[in-house]
Amino acid sequence: MLKNRTCSAMDGVLGGFSAHASNIVSTVSIATGHDxxxxxxxxxSITRMEAVNDSKDLHISVTMPSIKVGTVGGGTQLSSQSACLNLLGAIGANREAPGSNARLLATIVAGSVLAGELSLMSATSAGQLVNSNMKYNRSSKDVT
Structure with a gap:
């Protein structure tokens, strides 16, 4: 959590403390036809982690107060993006419950961010992130 707060503050981030929520939001946005x-x-967003049950378990949550998504119009009608929304079960308008598909998509975005935050923090804590970067991104070998 210190990484989220310290690095976000040093980077001048406005409105949140997370490890890489923007990477996930951008990916889902492009895949579902959003700008x-x-x-x-x-x-x-704000990612929170707290040890619970005498430090035997971890409670992680993400708060995302302003997710902007839609399931009709614009790029949502493109074939690949429409197929993605269909796969997620959030395509088009829901006539019985207006707005429910957009709420479902927002929930999927938040859930994806939560999973990504947990994965990145886990890799960072275990030292795997640095090791993999040193092995693959900073390698002196030509990996092409």
């Missing part, structure tokens, strides 16, 4: 420029508002 990736909405990333700034949609990625505002």
């Amino acid at each position: 990736p420029a909405q990333n700034f508002e949609s990625s505002r």
Whole structure:
């Protein structure tokens, strides 16, 4: 958690403390036909982690107050993006419960961010992130 707070503050992040929520929000946005420029508002988030049950368990949560998504119009009608929304069960308008598909998509975005935050923090804590970067990104070998 210190990484989220310290690095976000040093980077001048406005509106949140997370490890990489914007990466996930951008990916889901592009895959579902949304304007990736909405990333700034949609990625505002706070990831919290707390040891519970005498430090035997970890409670992790993410708060994302301004996710901007839709399931009709614009890029959601493109074939690949429409197929992605269909796969997620959030395509088009829901006539019986207006707005429910957009709420479902927002929930999927938040759940994806939560999973990504847990994965990145786990890799960082275990030292795997640095090791893999040193092995693959900073390698002196030509990996192409």
